[in-house]
Amino acid sequence: MSADQERLDKSSRIITVLVPLVLVLLVVVLKLPVLHTPYYWDEAGAYFAPSLWLSSRDLVDAFPGRHAAEIFFGHPPLLYLSTAFLFKLFGPAPAVAHLPIILFAAFGVLYTYKTGVLLFSREIGIGAAVMLISSPLYFTQSGMFLGDIPVAACSVAAVFYYLRRSSYRYLLFGTVAVLIKEHAALLILLLVLYEFRKSSGDAAINRRRLLLSAPLMILGIFFLMQKLMTGSFLPNPYFNSNPFLSIAPSKLAFKIAFVNYWAFFAQGRFLITMVIMIAVWRFRRSLPEAFPLFALIIGGYVAAYSVIYFIPRYILIVMPFICLLGSASLALLVQNKLRFAAAVAAFALTFIHIPDLRSRGYDNFETSMQYLDVVSIHRQAASFLEQAGSGELIYAPWPLSSVWAKTDYGYLKTPLKMTSDSNSSWKYVVQTPQADRAQVEAIGVLISRGGLVNVAHFECSGKVIDILSRKVSVPKGREL
Numbered sequence: 001m002s003a004d005q006e007r008l009d010k011s012s013r014i015i016t017v018l019v020p021l022v023l024v025l026l027v028v029v030l031k032l033p034v035l036h037t038p039y040y041w042d043e044a045g046a047y048f049a050p051s052l053w054l055s056s057r058d059l060v061d062a063f064p065g066r067h068a069a070e071i072f073f074g075h076p077p078l079l080y081l082s083t084a085f086l087f088k089l090f091g092p093a094p095a096v097a098h099l100p101i102i103l104f105a106a107f108g109v110l111y112t113y114k115t116g117v118l119l120f121s122r123e124i125g126i127g128a129a130v131m132l133i134s135s136p137l138y139f140t141q142s143g144m145f146l147g148d149i150p151v152a153a154c155s156v157a158a159v160f161y162y163l164r165r166s167s168y169r170y171l172l173f174g175t176v177a178v179l180i181k182e183h184a185a186l187l188i189l190l191l192v193l194y195e196f197r198k199s200s201g202d203a204a205i206n207r208r209r210l211l212l213s214a215p216l217m218i219l220g221i222f223f224l225m226q227k228l229m230t231g232s233f234l235p236n237p238y239f240n241s242n243p244f245l246s247i248a249p250s251k252l253a254f255k256i257a258f259v260n261y262w263a264f265f266a267q268g269r270f271l272i273t274m275v276i277m278i279a280v281w282r283f284r285r286s287l288p289e290a291f292p293l294f295a296l297i298i299g300g301y302v303a304a305y306s307v308i309y310f311i312p313r314y315i316l317i318v319m320p321f322i323c324l325l326g327s328a329s330l331a332l333l334v335q336n337k338l339r340f341a342a343a344v345a346a347f348a349l350t351f352i353h354i355p356d357l358r359s360r361g362y363d364n365f366e367t368s369m370q371y372l373d374v375v376s377i378h379r380q381a382a383s384f385l386e387q388a389g390s391g392e393l394i395y396a397p398w399p400l401s402s403v404w405a406k407t408d409y410g411y412l413k414t415p416l417k418m419t420s421d422s423n424s425s426w427k428y429v430v431q432t433p434q435a436d437r438a439q440v441e442a443i444g445v446l447i448s449r450g451g452l453v454n455v456a457h458f459e460c461s462g463k464v465i466d467i468l469s470r471k472v473s474v475p476k477g478r479e480l
Contacts, residue, residue: 038410105142108153279329
C-alpha cells in the first residue's frame, strides 16, 4: 500500500469516528441550558408525577394490576420504570429526567446519520442529521421529559439494524421502542408488511418475519395484562371525555389537513417536501431502494394519525425518515458536494429562523423553544406568590394548580397552597392562557363578574400571566 493510500485510509478512519462524536456532542452541548428547566405541562402531569409516585414504591408496581388503572395513562411502563429508578438514586430534580432525554435525542441524530451512511453516503447522513437537529420540533422536544424523543430515537435505530439485518439488535431497539410508547407498534407492523414483498416460500424469510414481529408480541402481552387487570386496553383518563378515534366527516378533513401540515409543511419542512417531490419526479425510474420503505413508514403514520388522536409531537417518530429522504433527494438534485453542503446549511438556517405562526394566546408552545417563555413567567409568578402569598389559598388552572403545590416540579422552594375549586375560600386567582382551556374560561367568567384587583402582571414575548386578589371591603367610617 502506498504512503498516499495509507494517509487516505487513516483520514477516513478519523472522519468515521469524528463525525458521529461531533454530532452527539453538538446535541448535548446545545441542550445543556435546559437541563434544570422545571417540569412543564405534560412533562409534569403525564410523566413526572407518575414517575415520582413510582420512585417512592417498589418498581414492580409499574406493571398492570400493581397500581391504579389510569396512573400511567395506559402507556407501557419502560420510561416510567427507568426514570423512577434514577429518581431513587439521584432524587427527582429536573436534570435527572432531562439528561436521559437529551442523550436519547443525540442517539436519534446519531442513528439518522448512521442510516444515511448505510444507505447512501456520509454526506447524506450528515445532511439528514443536521436537518433533524435544526428542526424546531425535534430540537425543542430534545430537552423535555416526554416519550416522543426516546421512541423516535429507538425507532430509527431499529430500522437501521433491520436494514443491516442485525436481527437481535433490531429486536432490542424495537422492543424498547414499543415499551416506551405504544405507537412504535405501527413501525414494527410496517416493517413486517414490507417483508411480505418477498416470496414466503423460504423458511429463512418466514423466520425473519416472525423475529421482526416479536416486539409486537411483547407489547401485545402487556396490553393483554392491562385489559385483564384493569378492564381496559388503554386506561387513559383523557379519553374518558375525548374521542380516541375521529371518523366523523365534519372533522376528518380538518384532521387530515392538520396531520399533513405537521408532517410535511410546518416549521420549514415544506422545503424538504418540495425537494423530495422534485427528486421523485425526476428520478422516478432510478430511485434508491430505501425510498419506498421510508415512504411506507411516513405514509403509514400520517394515515393513522388522520383518524386517531394526534398532537404535533407525535410526528417525531417519522422525522428521521423525512430528513433522510430530504437529504438523499437534495443530493440527487445537487450532485456537487460543496453545493450540497451549502444547501443543507441553508435549509438548517431556514428551519431555525423561520418565524412561528403563533406567539401568544392559548397554546402550550411545546412545539418550539417558546415554551421557555411560558416557564419563565410561571417561575416569576410563583416567586411573587411565594413572597406575597403568606400561606393564602391560591386558585389557579392546571398545570399551575399542580406544579406550584410541590417543590419537586422545580418552580419554587416553598410549596404554595393551591386549589382548582372556584368556590373555595381563595385569596388570589391566577389568569393565564397557557393552561387548561376549560379552567381558563371558567376563571375568565369569574373575573368578568368583578370584585377583583390585579396585583401582579408578568409577560414574556407575548405570553402573559396575571395575579388578582379579592377586593378588601372597608367598613363605613374607616375610609381614609
